[in-house]
Amino acid sequence: DTGVSQNPRHKITKRGQNVTFRCDPISEHNRLYWYRQTLGQGPEFLTYFQNEAQLEKSRLLSDRFSAERPKGSFSTLEIQRTEQGDSAMYLCASSLRQGREQYFGPGTRLTVT
Amino acid sequence: AQSVTQLDSHVSVSEGTPVLLRCNYSSSYSPSLFWYVQHPNKGLQLLLKYTSAATLVKGINGFEAEFKKSETSFHLTKPSAHMSDAAEYFCVVVGVISNFGNEKLTFGTGTRLTIIP
Numbered sequence: 001d002t003g004v005s006q007n008p009r010h011k012i013t014k015r016g017q018n019v020t021f022r023c024d025p026i027s028e029h030n031r032l033y034w035y036r037q038t039l040g041q042g043p044e045f046l047t048y049f050q051n052e053a054q055l056e057k058s059r060l061l062s063d064r065f066s067a068e069r070p071k072g073s074f075s076t077l078e079i080q081r082t083e084q085g086d087s088a089m090y091l092c093a094s095s096l097r098q099g100r101e102q103y104f105g106p107g108t109r110l111t112v113t
Numbered sequence: 114a115q116s117v118t119q120l121d122s123h124v125s126v127s128e129g130t131p132v133l134l135r136c137n138y139s140s141s142y143s144p145s146l147f148w149y150v151q152h153p154n155k156g157l158q159l160l161l162k163y164t165s166a167a168t169l170v171k172g173i174n175g176f177e178a179e180f181k182k183s184e185t186s187f188h189l190t191k192p193s194a195h196m197s198d199a200a201e202y203f204c205v206v207v208g209v210i211s212n213f214g215n216e217k218l219t220f221g222t223g224t225r226l227t228i229i230p
Contacts (some may be wrong), residue, residue: 004156026205029218031206031214033217035218040222040223041222041223042203042205042220042221042222043157043203043218043220044220045217045218045219048213048215050213050214055211055214055215056211056213056215056217058217064197072210079157091156091157093218095216097121098210098214098216099164099216101159101162102159102216102218103156104149104156104157105156106154106155106156107156113178
């Protein structure tokens with residue numbers, strides 16, 4: 001059992017650059033979630049996939065953010081034209097089906113300078 | 114809307130003494146409640162969950178929590194703290210599940226637990 005993995009673990013970028021993060025969920029988990037955690041706060045929901053379909057997005061997900069899960073396996077989260085306010089830990093979680101535990105990855109820490 | 118309030122941002126206890134981390138919830142519906150733990154540089158891990166079965170829930174590593182509807186509370190306890198318990202703890206609520214089956218988790222702001230040797 002390899003768990004949920006995320007890459008990269010850390011990313012430092014300059015304001016205005018684009019960044020992309022990857023999440024590999026536990027195999028056979030069809031539900032995938034992205035959350036964002038800022039310093040001193042709990043994680044906040046960003047978006048939800050069931051298989052390859054992105055079914056819900058938070059208002060936190062501005063037009064600069066886009067997420068995909070092309071084959072219902074791994075997912076990517078892209079941020080365009082990064083801003084300093086995007087600095088946060090980006091967490092991915094997956095679950096097998098409704099009512100089952102969400103397993104979290106270690107996160108990608110983004111720092112925008 | 115569902116929400117949780119963690120009443121203490123930081124709790125310090127001596128090793129071997131009881132732990133109490135407090136959480137109050139707000140929900141229009143019968144909620145599912147969880148406690149997650151986050152160790153530095155590690156992913157969030159589920160400690161325990163309440164889903165309208167027994168009100169006293171036992172979790173991993175000796176933790177337990179009691180759901181009290183009359184007090185809208187879901188406090189986390191452990192009889193005897195261990196050094197390895199030092200971490201950030203989050204109280205979490207899942208309220209209404211959307212038509213798409215989205216069980217988004219709503220987290221509290223966290224309680225940092227420090228264990229004094």
